[in-house]
Amino acid sequence: MTSYSNHDSEDARSRQRDSGQEHLSRHTTPLSEAGVPQLARGLLGSGSLTNRNNAPVRAAVMRSMQGMHGNRAVQRLSASEFYGMFMGEGITDSGSRPIGGPVGGALPSMDFKRNSAGGLDGEGEYGPISGHADYDIDGVPVSGDAGKLDLRLGAWKDGDNTRYGGKFGGGALKGDVNKDGEFSGDFGVGTGGVEASAGDDGFTLGATGNMLEGSVMTAPPSADSQIDEQSRFGLSWGGGMAGRGHWGDKDNDGYREYGFGFDAGPVSADIKTEDPLRTGSKFLMDTLVPDALSPMVSTPFNAYMDNVSPDTNLTEAAYNEVADFGGEIYEGGSDAYESAGKTYNKVAEGAGELYEDAGDYASEKYEEAGEMYDKAKEYIPNIKMPEIEPNPLKWF
Secondary structure, three states, rough: EEEEEOOOOOHHHHHHHHHHHHHHHHHHHOOOOOOOOOHHHHOOOEEEEEEEHHHHHHHHHHHHHHHHHHHHHHHHHHHHHHHHHHOOOOOOOOOOEEOOOOOHOOEEEEEEEOOOOOOEEEEEEEOOEEEEEEEEEEEEEEEEEEEOOOOOOOEEEOOOOOEEEEEEEEEEEEEEEEEOOOOEEEEEEEEEEEEEEEEEOEEEEEEEEEEEEEEEEEEOOOOOOOEEEEEEEEEEEEEEEEEEEEOOOOOOOOOOOEEEEEOOEEEEEEEEEHHHHHHHHHHHHHOOOOOOOOOHHHHHHHHHHHHHOOOHHHHHHHHHHHHHHHHHHHOOOOHHHHHHHHHHHHHHHHHHHHHHHHHHHHHHHHHHHHHHHHHHHHHHOOOOOOOOOOHHHHOO
């Protein structure tokens, strides 16, 4: 079964063109030169003229404006419309602002609106053919978009995640085959894009442009498994460079899918896994172990991974073990610190008692020495006795 966007017949296009010319002749003639820019601005930003089915009318409007004011004046007016769009003029939180391209779709027509994250979204079309189509080929779903443009600025929602930055892209033809199936793919003709963004699920930085492109992809993550792995590999005829980092939780099972991806010349690849330790160890076994040792090392190891612990997330298990061990060390250190504190307090208390006892003993002996001195002076008259040093520490 096929569904697609219908286009008007040639007769309808002719009637639209004629009505556009009649509308212009009826409204532009009596206006002064100062009044034309306001009318032109209204026509250029009219939502009815940005629809792809009204391309002939839009072309008639642009030709009449160019004939009256010249190409440069019309270009300045068109540029001011796009500048106003980027500055947020005429765009409300719930509304949108259409911007129409000139003669016959030579520039894109786009519709801009504020999104739920507070950023700016733009969706548009360009070229002589644009639209969406869905097919079912022997039970395999195939979908495609022609002449589509997509713009995101500021912040935007990507599923349950939020991205910040900007991206712009489109293509003469972009499509998906068996999307989100056990094996899926995508294809493109005349595609390009640039993106610099980061958010809850990863980051993307780069720019690409391809005449032809295609890729294949394994099954997406499933909430029924905590060890999902997904990989994608693609080839293209074009150029560009891009890098990607992945750390989102697409299946919302509490286990993030970590990974990376890149575009380098004709090659494109991505890999994501919920269990980096499992995926990394299997990769190292398959690549670093010599073929001669593979039956004794790699094969038993992979069999253990696939059969003995098929549902265990090794990364989480290792993290828990390290966390538990660290907790035990921390608790042991806390206990040792507490014991050392108690021992210090006991030693300090004992030393204080000894110091007090020694002081009391010295004071007592000092008093006794003073009494003996006084008695000695009474029994030995006419003999001058030296004064006794009051500080016992200076007796020696």
